[in-house]
Amino acid sequence: MIPQPPAGLDEAMIETLVHGFYARIRADAVLGPIFAAHIRDWAPHLRQMTAFWSSVALTSGRYQGNPMQKHQPLPIGPAHFAHWLMIFEATARDLCPPAAAEHLILRARRIAASLEHGVAAARGELPRVA
Numbered sequence: 001m002i003p004q005p006p007a008g009l010d011e012a013m014i015e016t017l018v019h020g021f022y023a024r025i026r027a028d029a030v031l032g033p034i035f036a037a038h039i040r041d042w043a044p045h046l047r048q049m050t051a052f053w054s055s056v057a058l059t060s061g062r063y064q065g066n067p068m069q070k071h072q073p074l075p076i077g078p079a080h081f082a083h084w085l086m087i088f089e090a091t092a093r094d095l096c097p098p099a100a101a102e103h104l105i106l107r108a109r110r111i112a113a114s115l116e117h118g119v120a121a122a123r124g125e126l127p128r129v130a
């Protein structure tokens with residue numbers, strides 16, 4: 001049985017989280033310039049990210065894409081992922097009820113670890129194990 005998302009976590013909460021998170025990201029001295037170099041029009045990116053988090057946290061199936069492929073060419077490594085997570089976790093705890101925040105944070109950590117591994121592997125920085 002698929003576990004139900006925690007109380008208070010719905011499409012509206014996800015939209016609030018995504019908008020709040022990227023407002024902080026855009027203002028961040030480390031990550032802001034990396035996003036600014038790749039995203040000219042923020043409206044479609046925010047829609048895409050809302051669909052992504054809806055799929056991840058509510059299993060809505062709204063997102064279909066390949067985040068690994070999008071991140072492999074970016075100038076990012078472990079310190080960027082740690083910083084991204086710190087901002088995500090602070091935003092989730094500020095904007096969401098506690099159980100909803102933890103639900104999102106757990107999934108963000110897993111996906112960040114997987115992206116971090118995939119980015120490093122694509123650069124030949126990790127052994128390509130099957």
Ligand code: HEM
Nearest residue numbers: 031034035038052065066067070076080081084108111112
């Ligand atoms: C390490 C810091 C990160 C940076 C600098 C970063 C930057 C970016 C940029 C510039 C794009 C747009 C790429 C494009 O359209 O060509 C993007 C897309 C995206 N990012 Fe990240 N990202 C980071 C971490 C993460 C993490 C940890 C997640 C998930 C938990 C994530 C999820 C996504 C998704 C779902 C997309 C949309 C991909 C698509 O267009 O289908 N990112 N990111």
